Amino acid sequence: MCRIGAIKSSNYVHPSQALKLMESQQKGHDNSGFAMVMHDLGGIFENYKHLPTLSMACTDEGLKLAEDIMHEAGFQRVMQWVPETDPQPGLDIHAMPNYVFETFDYPRYFRNGEQQEKEELLLDMRLKLRKALEENEQGFVYSFWPDVVTLKEIGDPRDIGTYFKLWTPDDKFTAKVITAQCRQNTNYDIVRYAAHPFFMQGYTALANGENTFYLKNVEAQRKLHRGYIGFESDSQCFLYTLHYVHRELRWPLRYYKHVVTPLPFDDIERREDKEQLLALRQSLAHLEINGPNTIIGVLPDFTMFTCCDAKKLRPVVIGRTDDTVVISSEVCGINDILPDRDWETDIYPHEREIVAIDNNLEVQRWRQ
Amino acid sequence: METMRVQSVTPNDMPWKIKYDASRCTLCGSCVAACSFRAIECKVERRRMVFSEGELPDPQQRFSAVPVIRQVKDIQHYCRGCGICEKVCPNDAISPERNQDTRHPIITRCLGGDSIKRGGRKNLESSVRTLDKLRIGRISQMTDPSLDAQRHSFDMLAPFGRILPAETLPFSVDNNDNLQVEDSMPPVRWIYPVVIGDMSIGALSWRMWEAVAMAVAYLNEECGMPVRMCSGEGGVPVRLLKSKYLKYMILQIASGHFGWNRIAKAMPYMVEDPAGILIKIGQGAKPGDGGLLQAGKVAEHIQAIRGVPKADLLSPPNHQGLYSIEESVQKMFLSFNAAFKFRVPVAIKVAASATSVSVFNNLVRDPYNIVGGFFLDGIDGGTGAAHEVSLDHTGHPIVSKLRDCYQAATAQGRQGQIPLWAAGGLGKTGDLAADAFKMMCLGANGVFTGKLILQMAGCVGNDMGRCNACNTGLCPVGITTQESALVHRLDVDRVAQNIVNYFLAMDTEFKKLMAPIGNSSLPVGRSDALISTDRAVADRLDIQYVC
Structure with missing residues (x-):
């Protein structure tokens, strides 16, 4: 079973906290990988919040290929950060030769463009890069978005932390939102893209569970958006549905829950908004999920949330202090990074709610 | 000598x-x-x-x-x-x-x-059915626990009505972040995924038809199962048209338009809308051969309901006024939608055919969003009378054709917009839950069944040529006859009870199949749950081959 975790803080947090959050939960996962997405960046990225950062792992050829494509498209690099590595012998990590975090300025003709246009451009560029680097596995392009970096690697999460020197806190590589997961794909092939969290146009999602409506979701999503590709993991479907409901349909986040785990028909009948709920249930029947799941998600405005399957078959707990909220599969992880919190205020969400944390760290519980 | x-x-x-x-x-x-x-x-x-x-x-x-x-x-x-x-x-x-x-x-x-005429049973093939070559092989273990058929709740309803793509839903977001409906939407009814298929009053004896109607009312009112019954082409007793039980009936119109004079005249007196309208273009057991009610069965009450003299009643194999799909959409669907003020879903029933996907594509792409269901009827079923040559030598199996339609919809990103309902030999072995479940995994939203209902009532016919005399009006068990003495052989209450009990058993069996694949709602399109040991079947249906 996966273990998932997410930290949202009013201060900048170093990824070592995410490693610690996941470390004590390691008996529940198989130590086969580590992946994290960081939103609302601090440190060296803090001054470049408005510009997109490309996160990728690649070979030397892949790097050249990617830079050529970026250059050709008119993107100008304004910052590059290559994490220092510590390749000690004996580390369990299948490292790629290069890990690149490059921040770009938009092409000249886009600089004064509409936000929407820029966002579509960034997606197109990521898809283009991904496709170009796919051949011979020359690289993996995880995200290309302002104020977001992504790291995914195969191996033991502790060793991956050591390799990237992430165990030692510093103020160079930090963020106010970090989501992390410590397991490579077990259902399907082990490929870097299959590790959650998944990211698209500001949205991040990670999940613990099994989506038994995977095939239905995939068949429907493939036709919904050009960016809904890959499907290396059944959990990717959660991200695409989130993106579709919140960004494409522009429905409030609460309705995400109504789409993935719709209320039973009997309950809908008793609701005042039954017309809406029935219509969305039937129109999006193929995006419903089934099976045991806990989802953690992040929105482009950095709102973080969690929700579960309709039968609450996977655990999740939310712990908090004045300046930090942590969502995690198991409470032991939260105990490690928030040892002094009042655990009596921990929230164990039920199957019919979304718990959302806004940028003031206010926790809202929306009953479906 | x-x-x-x-x-x-x-x-x-x-x-x-x-x-x-x-x-x-x-x-x-x-x-x-x-x-x-x-x-x-x-x-x-x-x-x-x-x-x-x-x-x-x-x-x-x-x-x-x-x-x-x-x-x-x-x-x-x-x-x-x-x-x-x-x-x-x-x-x-x-x-x-x-x-x-x-x-x-x-x-x-x-x-x-x-030509030889007989009751609707197919006698030609006796090989193993395709559905019997499929198993539900994707059993939840460990990471995705099976559900408990007895303990967990299941949502087992299927849509009947045109479903809009999400991006065209007339929604707005109000100041409180609530979705509001800004315009009307096509009517959609969520009903039990097994519709009792269209057997007319005329084809059936009045007691048989009454028994089915009683069973449907009981299932709805007492068992909480929203089972719907399709009237078949032949009208509905006026008393039922004016009763509250009309809401459980899907009214059928076919090329003979039998019974519609009374239905139209009863409209001002209806206290409930019907569950839906089903326009029958063809039927799977005898495609190309219209309905046939021989004069022997046109009893007095049938003459009254249909407004006809005692004569052979033939529904032509095509609707005389319709020459194209566009026309049928505009004329027929629109007029029936309008007749009930766009409150009642209107669906179409066609015989499975090599051309079914083209027909389905035309309907699913219609810009008016008024076709509310595609009832696809394959060979291997059938209850009515027909020419033997049609019964034995025409028709198309349902399984691959249903799959083709679903995949055509999926390829266009339109799955679910016109609900797919399948029939044709389902439940032939007596096990409708399994057949229906497999059809849903292949893409059906629900199924409809007729012949099996007759068997529940005591029909002694079979596919080996036994009885099959539905056309003669001499049904020995009182099901497809209007002869008073024969009709009275049928115990209305027992028949209704049998149907109710069968549906209750089937409902349990549905849950026993949904639980192991870890689904609490119907597995529409979950072809990943199916396996086959027959390579050709697996390839054709695009499911996993196992050995």
């Missing part, structure tokens, strides 16, 4: 021969009275007996007249093998026996000069 007449019909020419044991017969006459086909009769035979009474052999003969039961040697009254004689015989003295050497197909045509 009589001259031999080769052309005379004898029992050996018939599909069934009567096996009669005179020594067991008490001559009670029950069999003759019960045989609705007049295939047996009382006769007196002249018997010769040789005997000797003296001390020495002194053979003498005596002739006596012995009353016996005999098979009628008449092609009009041939034995259908229904076995009612055997059922009523107190002494097991009589029973029908299949005659391998029958010349029936030839002599019937030779003597009648007309």
Whole structure:
């Protein structure tokens, strides 16, 4: 079973906290990988919040290929950060030769463009890069978005932390939102893209569970958006549905829950908004999920949330202090990074709610 | 000695021969009275007996007249093998026996000069059904725990009505972040995924039709199962049209428009909307052959409901006024949508055919969003009367065709927009839950069934040519006849009870199938849950081949 975790803080947090959050939960996962997405960046990225950062792992050829494509498209690099590595012998990590975090300025003709246009451009560029680097596995392009970096690697999460020197806190590589997961794909092939969290146009999602409506979701999503590709993991479907409901349909986040785990028909009948709920249930029947799941998600405005399957078959707990909220599969992880919190205020969400944390760290519980 | 007449019909020419044991017969006459086909009769035979009474052999003969039961040697009254004689015989003295050497197909045509007609059963293929080559092989283990069929709740409803793509839903977001509906949407009814398929009052006896209607009302009112029944083409009793139970009925219109005069006239008095309208273009058991109600079955009440004289009633194989799909959409669907003020979903029923996907594509792409269901009817089912050549030699199996339609929808990102309902031999082995479940995994939203309902009522026919006399109006168990004496053989309450009980059993079985694949709502499109040990079937249906 996966273990998932997410930290949202009013201060900048170093990824070592995410490693610690996941470390004590390691008996529940198989130590086969580590992946994290960081939103609302601090440190060296803090001054470049408005510009997109490309996160990728690649070979030397892949790097050249990617830079050529970026250059050709008119993107100008304004910052590059290559994490220092510590390749000690004996580390369990299948490292790629290069890990690149490059921040770009938009092409000249886009600089004064509409936000929407820029966002579509960034997606197109990521898809283009991904496709170009796919051949011979020359690289993996995880995200290309302002104020977001992504790291995914195969191996033991502790060793991956050591390799990237992430165990030692510093103020160079930090963020106010970090989501992390410590397991490579077990259902399907082990490929870097299959590790959650998944990211698209500001949205991040990670999940613990099994989506038994995977095939239905995939068949429907493939036709919904050009960016809904890959499907290396059944959990990717959660991200695409989130993106579709919140960004494409522009429905409030609460309705995400109504789409993935719709209320039973009997309950809908008793609701005042039954017309809406029935219509969305039937129109999006193929995006419903089934099976045991806990989802953690992040929105482009950095709102973080969690929700579960309709039968609450996977655990999740939310712990908090004045300046930090942590969502995690198991409470032991939260105990490690928030040892002094009042655990009596921990929230164990039920199957019919979304718990959302806004940028003031206010926790809202929306009953479906 | 009589001259031999080769052309005379004898029992050996018939599909069934009567096996009669005179020594067991008490001559009670029950069999003759019960045989609705007049295939047996009382006769007196002249018997010769040789005997000797003296001390020495002194053979003498005596002739006596012995009353016996005999098979009628008449092609009009041939034995259908229904076995009612055997059922009523107190002494097991009589029973029908299949005659391998029958010349029936030839002599019937030779003597009648007309095509053979019979009840709707297909007798040709007897190989293993495709559905029996499929198993539900994706069983949840460990990471995705199975559900508990007894303990967990399941949401087992299927849509009937046109479903809009999400991006076209007329929603706005208000100041409180709530979605509000800004415009009307096509009507969609969520109903039980098994519709009792369209058997008309006329094809069925009034008691049978009433029993089905009673069962449907009971399932809805007492069991909480929103099962719907389709009227078939032949109208509905006015009393039902004006009652609250109309909401459980899907009204059918077909090319004969039988019964619609009364339906239209009852509209102002309806207290409930019907569950839906089903426009029948074709039926799977006899595609290309329209409905056929022979004059013998057009009893007085049928004449009244349909507004017709006692004559053969034929629904033409096509709708005379419709020449294209666009036209049918505009004329027929729109007029029926409008007739009920766009509150009642309107669907179409077509026979499965090599061209089904084209028809489906045309409908799913219609910009008016008014086709609310695609009822696809394959071969292997059927209840009505038809020409034997149609029953035996036309038609298309349902399984791959349903799959083709679903995949066509998926390829266009339009799955679910026109709900797919499938029929044609489903439940043939008695196990409708399994068949329906597999069809849903292949893409059906639900299924409809007719023949199985007749079997629940006591129909003795089968696919081996037994009985199949639905066309004659002489149904020996009172299901497809309007003869008062025969109709009264049917116990209305028992039939309704059987149907209700079958649905309750099936409901449990659905849950027993949904639980292991870890689904609490219907597995529409979950072809990943199916496996097949037959490579050709697996390839054709795009499911996993296993061995």
